[in-house]
Structure formats: C-alpha cells, structure tokens
Amino acid sequence: LFLLVVAAVQFATEGRPSGPTYIPLTNLHILRLTFAVLLALVPFVYYGKLVYDSVEKSDGVDDVATYQYLFPAVLLADTVLAIICIHWFRSHGNRAAGTLVIFWLLMLIYGIIKLRTYGLIQVHGSFLQPAAGNDSVFHLSVASIQCAFIFVSFVLSVIPDHAPLYTPDDEELRPCPEIKATFLSRISFWWLTGMIFTGYKRPLTNDDLFGLYPDDKASVVVPRFLGAWRRQVEKANRKNAQLLQSLGYSDDVAFSASLNTLTSSDDNFVSMKLTTLKDARIKLAEPSLVMAIVKAFGGLMLSAAFFKFIQDLFIFASPQLLKLMINFTSDPMIPTWRGYVYAFLLFVVAEFQSILLHQYFHRCLRTGVRVKTAVISAIYRKAMRLNNSARKKSTVGEVVNLMAVDAQRFMDLMAYIHMIWSAPLQMILATYFLWETVGVSVLAGIGVMVLLIPINAVIAVISRKLQVKQMIFKDQRIKIMNEVLSGIKVIKLYAWERSFLSSVSQIRKKELAVLKTTAYLNAVSAFTWTCAPFMVALATFATYSLTGNPLTSTKAFVALSLFNILRFPL
Numbered sequence: 001l002f003l004l005v006v007a008a009v010q011f012a013t014e015g016r017p018s019g020p021t022y023i024p025l026t027n028l029h030i031l032r033l034t035f036a037v038l039l040a041l042v043p044f045v046y047y048g049k050l051v052y053d054s055v056e057k058s059d060g061v062d063d064v065a066t067y068q069y070l071f072p073a074v075l076l077a078d079t080v081l082a083i084i085c086i087h088w089f090r091s092h093g094n095r096a097a098g099t100l101v102i103f104w105l106l107m108l109i110y111g112i113i114k115l116r117t118y119g120l121i122q123v124h125g126s127f128l129q130p131a132a133g134n135d136s137v138f139h140l141s142v143a144s145i146q147c148a149f150i151f152v153s154f155v156l157s158v159i160p161d162h163a164p165l166y167t168p169d170d171e172e173l174r175p176c177p178e179i180k181a182t183f184l185s186r187i188s189f190w191w192l193t194g195m196i197f198t199g200y201k202r203p204l205t206n207d208d209l210f211g212l213y214p215d216d217k218a219s220v221v222v223p224r225f226l227g228a229w230r231r232q233v234e235k236a237n238r239k240n241a242q243l244l245q246s247l248g249y250s251d252d253v254a255f256s257a258s259l260n261t262l263t264s265s266d267d268n269f270v271s272m273k274l275t276t277l278k279d280a281r282i283k284l285a286e287p288s289l290v291m292a293i294v295k296a297f298g299g300l301m302l303s304a305a306f307f308k309f310i311q312d313l314f315i316f317a318s319p320q321l322l323k324l325m326i327n328f329t330s331d332p333m334i335p336t337w338r339g340y341v342y343a344f345l346l347f348v349v350a351e352f353q354s355i356l357l358h359q360y361f362h363r364c365l366r367t368g369v370r371v372k373t374a375v376i377s378a379i380y381r382k383a384m385r386l387n388n389s390a391r392k393k394s395t396v397g398e399v400v401n402l403m404a405v406d407a408q409r410f411m412d413l414m415a416y417i418h419m420i421w422s423a424p425l426q427m428i429l430a431t432y433f434l435w436e437t438v439g440v441s442v443l444a445g446i447g448v449m450v451l452l453i454p455i456n457a458v459i460a461v462i463s464r465k466l467q468v469k470q471m472i473f474k475d476q477r478i479k480i481m482n483e484v485l486s487g488i489k490v491i492k493l494y495a496w497e498r499s500f501l502s503s504v505s506q507i508r509k510k511e512l513a514v515l516k517t518t519a520y521l522n523a524v525s526a527f528t529w530t531c532a533p534f535m536v537a538l539a540t541f542a543t544y545s546l547t548g549n550p551l552t553s554t555k556a557f558v559a560l561s562l563f564n565i566l567r568f569p570l
Contacts (some may be wrong), residue, residue: 001197002116004244023089023090023091023093023094023161024088024162026162028156028159028160028161028162028398029086029090029161031092031156032086032153032156032157033083033086033087035149035152035153035156036079036082036083036086036153037083038149039051039079039146039149039150039153040076040079040080040083042072042075042142042145042146042149043072043073043075043076043079044076046071046072046142047069047072049138050069052135078103082100082103082104082153085099085100085103086100089288091159098183098186098187100157101154101157101158101183101184102156104150104153104157105154107150107153107154108147108150108151108154111143111146111147111150111151112147114143114146114147115140115143115144115147118139118143119140121140132378136384147259149413156419158182158183158184159179160182174207174209174210174211175210175211176210176211176212176213176214177191177192177194177210178191178213179213179214187355187359188355189358189362195208195209195210201551208232212522213366216366216369216370218373218377220234220375221296221370221373221374221377222373222377224296224297224374225292225293225296225374225377225378226377226378227296228291228292228293228295228296229287229292229296229378231292231295232287232288232289232291232292232295233287235287236285236286236287237284238284240285243285255325293371293374295472296370296374297367297371297374298372299367300362300363300367300370301364301367301414301417303363303368304360304363304364304418305418305421306354307357307359307363308356308360308418309422309425310356311353311356311357311360312422312425312426312429314349314352314353314356315353315426315565316429316430316433316562316565317345317349318346318349318350318353318561318566319433319558319561319562320345320347320433321342321346321349321560322558323554323558324338324342325339325342325343325346326553326554326557326558327554328342330553330554345373360418361415361538364414364415364416364417364418365411365414365415367414368410368411368412368413368414368415369411371410371411371414372407372408372410372411375403375410376403376407379399379402379407380403383399392553398475400478401471401474401475401478405471405474415564419569422569423569424569426565426566426568426569427449427566429567430562430565430569432560433558433562434540434559434563437555437558437559437562438540438541438544438549438555438559439544439549441540441541441543441544441547441549442540444539444542445536445537445539445540445563446536447539448532448535448536448539449532449536449568452528452529452532455528456528456529458527459521459525462521462523463518463522466514466517466518466521467518469514470511470514470515470518473507473510473511474511475513477504477507477508477511480500480503480504480507481504484500484504496564530567530569531566532566533563533564533566536563536566537559537560537563540559540563541556541559
C-alpha cells in the first residue's frame with residue numbers, strides 16, 4: 001500500500017524529463033532487477049505448493065483458506081510495482097530513490113517477523129499451523145530465501161547509483177551537491193556538510209557557494225508557472241465568452257473575449273452593459289493566481305503535507321511511550337527488557353520526528369523560493385508590458401514593493417501554510433488524549449483556549465490595518481527616493497537637499513511609528529500564546545484536583561507533555 005500510494009503520487013507529479021537526465025545502465029541496476037525478479041518468483045512457489053497439496057489431498061480434507069491464495073498475489077503485485085519503480089527512477093535520473101529504500105526496509109521487517117514465526121513453529125511447535133500442507137520445513141525454507149532476497153535488495157537500494165547524465169546547459173563550476181546525493185545523504189542533509197566545515201574554518205565567499213538545484217532555477221520555474229497561468233487565463237476567457245453570449249452579445253465580441261483581445265470600445269461597452277444589470281453578482285471571471293501556483297508547484301506542496309501528516313502522528317507517540325515508561329518505573333513486576341524497549345522506542349520516535357520535520361520544512365522553503373521566483377518574474381513581465389496610461393496608475397515604488405516585499409510574503413507563507421489543517425489536527429488529537437488522561441477536566445483548558453481566540457482575532461485585524469498603512473508610507477518613501485535619485489543634479493544645483501531630506505524623514509517617522517505599534521502588538525500576541533499552554537494546564541489541573549481526583553505522576557507528566565504539544569498549534 002505504501003509503495004502504491006507514494007509511487008502513484010510521484011508518477012503524477014513528476015513529468016518526463018527533458019534531455020538526457022537518465023542514469024546509465026550499470027551492473028548495480030542489473031543486480032537490483034535480478035533480485036527483484038527472483039523475489040517475484042517466490043509467489044509462484046507458493047502457488048505450486050498449493051496446487052500440489054490440492055492434488056495430494058483430493059478428498060477435500062484440510063481445505064485451503066482464501067488468504068493463502070490472496071497473500072502470494074499481493075506479494076507478486078508489490079514486487080512487480082517495485083520493478084516498475086526501479087526502471088522509472090533510473091529513466092528519470094532519480095539517484096536518491098528513497099521510496100524504494102523505505103519499501104525494502106518495510107519488506108525486510110516483514111520478512112524477519114515471518115522468518116522468526118516459522119522458526120519458532122519449527123523448533124517449539126504451536127497450535128498455529130503453517131500454511132497449506134502443514135509443511136513447516138518448506139515454509140521456513142521459502143521464508144529464509146525470501147528474507148535473503150529482500151535483504152540483498154535493501155542493501156542494493158542503499159548503494160548510490162551512477163551520477164545521472166545532464167545536459168551541458170546544466171553544468172556549472174560548482175553544481176549543487178544535492179543533485180548527486182543519495183537517499184541517506186538527503187534525509188540527513190549530509191550533502192551540506194562540506195560547506196558547513198568550510199564555514200567553520202574560514203568565512204565563506206562567493207566562490208564557496210554552489211549553484212542552485214536544477215528544478216529551483218528561474219529557467220525551469222518561470223516557464224512552468226507561466227504555463228499554469230496561461231491555462232488559468234484561457235479558462236477565465238472561456239467563461240467570459242460564454243457569459244457574453246448568454247447576455248446577448250454578438251459572436252464577434254464573445255470570440256474576442258475568449259481570445260482576450262477585446263478592443264477598448266468593446267471593453268467599455270461590456271462594462272457599461274454589466275453595470276446596468278439588475279443582478280449585481282454577475283462579474284467577469286478572472287484568472288486565479290492561487291490555482292496557478294497550486295498547478296505549478298502542487299507536487300512539492302503535497303509531498304510536504306505528507307511528511308507533516310506523518311510527523312503529526314508521530315508527535316503523539318512520545319506521550320504514550322512516556323506513560324509506559326513511568327508505569328514501568330513504578331511497577332517492579334514488569335520485566336526489565338521492556339524498559340530498554342521503551343527507551344529505545346523513545347529515541348527512535350524522536351529521530352523520526354526530527355527527520356520528518358526537517359524534510360517538511362525543506363520542501364516548504366523550496367516551494368517558497370519557487371513561488372517567490374515565479375511571482376517576481378510575473379510582476380516584472382507585467383511591468384515591462386505596461387503602456388504609458390497604465391504606468392501613471394502605478395508608481396515605480398509600488399512595483400518595487402510588489403517584487404521585494406509582497407513576493408517575500410508568499411515565501412514566508414509557504415513555511416506555515418500547512419498549519420491550516422495541521423493545527424486543528426494536532427489540537428483535536430491532543431484534546432482526545434487529554435480527555436483519556438484527565439477526563440472531563442480538559443474542558444476547562446478548552447474554555448481558556450476559546451477565550452484566547454477573540455484576542456488573537458482582534459490583534460490580527462489591527463496588524464493587517466497597520467501593514468496596509470506601512471505599505472502606503474513605504475510606497476511614498478520609495479517614490480520620493482526615486483525622484484531624488486533621478487533628479488539629483490537639479491537638487492544639488494538648487495541646494496534642495498534639506499527640503500527633500502525633511503520630506504523623506506517625515507514619511508520615515510510615520511513608517512517607524514507604524515512599525516513600532518506592530519512590534520508591540522506582535523509582542524502582546526507572542527506573550528499571550530506563549531502563556532496559553534501554561535494557563536490551559538493550570539485550569540485543567542486545578543479543575544481535576546478540585547473535583548476530588550488524585551493527580552498522579554503519570555497523569556501529570558503525560559498531560560504536561562500533551563500541553564507542550566499544544567504550544568505550537570496555538
């Protein structure tokens with residue numbers, strides 16, 4: 001199921017590469033295919049055994065269960081899909097096929113458990129009889145061979161492939177090391193270690209920096225975004241053409257609207273006609289920038305959402321393991337080996353959380369860089385195509401602010417956009433586990449959270465108004481500065497420096513006043529939501545104790561761990 005879902009997402013989001021980006025056919029690739037094919041033959045061995053047993057026991061005794069026919073089919077389907085993925089990743093130049101590494105790791109865990117089960121049955125015997133034929137030796141032998149094939153396939157998937165072949169246009173003096181990084185190097189960010197050590201020894205210079213990842217370059221990002229934007233424009237134009245035809249306009253006007261070639265007279269006529277309609281809700285369709293961004297970069301956003309979802313589930317494993325650990329320390333009858341298992345699981349869960357969270361932020365920040373690049377290029381292209389009448393409506397300062405400030409806001413948004421669904425999920429799960437821990441007393445903490453929501457809403461509304469004011473003052477300041485720089489000779493000739501300096505300083509003071517107020521509001525908001533988990537915990541524990549319930553160490557530490565999880569979504 002894991003391989004099917006992840007492979008389907010990768011096949012849908014990654015298109016056919018342009019140019020020779022495939023990995024050459026090497027002995028390593030041939031070995032991977034060979035052992036995968038050998039593993040695909042194992043289900044046929046099971047089917048052969050089932051046929052043999054059915055022939056030997058034709059009297060109908062010891063009927064074969066349905067799952068014994070279904071299990072080899074599932075194993076065969078998984079192996080065939082793995083073979084397809086091996087070839088697909090090689091043809092697309094994917095050297096770090098992490099999907100296959102995780103798949104073979106899961107298969108190896110399954111194979112070890114299966115081998116151990118048949119081994120115990122063979123040594124000690126059990127009322128659980130093996131599959132058809134009750135031949136434990138046969139099943140133990142097949143499970144051993146299968147586990148060996150899986151282990152070899154896992155080792156071969158970890159070994160790095162040959163470097164993919166790239167076009168000469170992508171060659172740089174210092175190419176991004178992530179291009180040739182393996183799966184283990186990518187999940188640990190080991191490919192960045194060289195630059196970190198260089199920066200530790202001496203200050204970094206421009207010569208130490210490597211080039212961008214090929215998919216992050218403007219030459220790749222901009223055409224992808226413009227293609228998605230063009231499709232949104234065509235979709236809006238088709239809707240406008242249908243609307244004009246339904247309103248009784250001539251086919252010529254509707255056809256010109258579908259091609260986005262309305263003349264000024266037709267445009268004015270359409271606008272006048274629409275304003276006279278009784279139904280004011282009828283409006284001309286406009287292309288959606290958000291949908292264009294989603295269509296262009298939705299694959300990377302979806303992969304980030306996948307890592308975030310798994311990390312959100314793992315984050316609630318630590319409080320449950322902590323509960324088991326506390327119960328282990330308080331009960332001397334529990335075997336000692338369980339304590340080691342709990343400690344090891346706490347370490348493994350923490351490591352998985354760290355890996356998943358950093359992979360999530362890495363993909364979010366990469367998406368933000370691509371969105372910022374696409375938005376800046378779109379604004380620049382639009383600014384270059386403005387006529388004289390349109391240039392009068394927008395100053396140079398406004399255009400510069402759009403490219404420098406507003407585009408940066410898109411990049412900042414990408415890092416936390418998934419909190420729209422992640423924060424409610426974490427709050428719901430935390431509330432559920434808190435209900436199991438302290439019962440109905442958790443409603444007191446939920447009440448405190450509900451009371452804090454209006455405060456945050458008021459602060460957000462005021463901050464938005466202040467941001468609008470700041471942008472207005474910033475546009476005025478940049479406009480004056482552009483005029484000063486363009487007419488610096490005249491200003492120096494007539495000694496107007498003080499007057500222009502006074503004008504810029506006044507606008508700057510107003511802008512600083514708005515920034516100061518915004519900083520105060522951000523401080524109040526940060527203080528409120530930093531104290532929120534403490535106030536929620538205080539209200540919950542006070543209610544729990546006042547209702548006559550004993551507050552044990554297990555409940556206290558587990559509840560505090562869950563309240564600490566609530567800190568980030570709040």
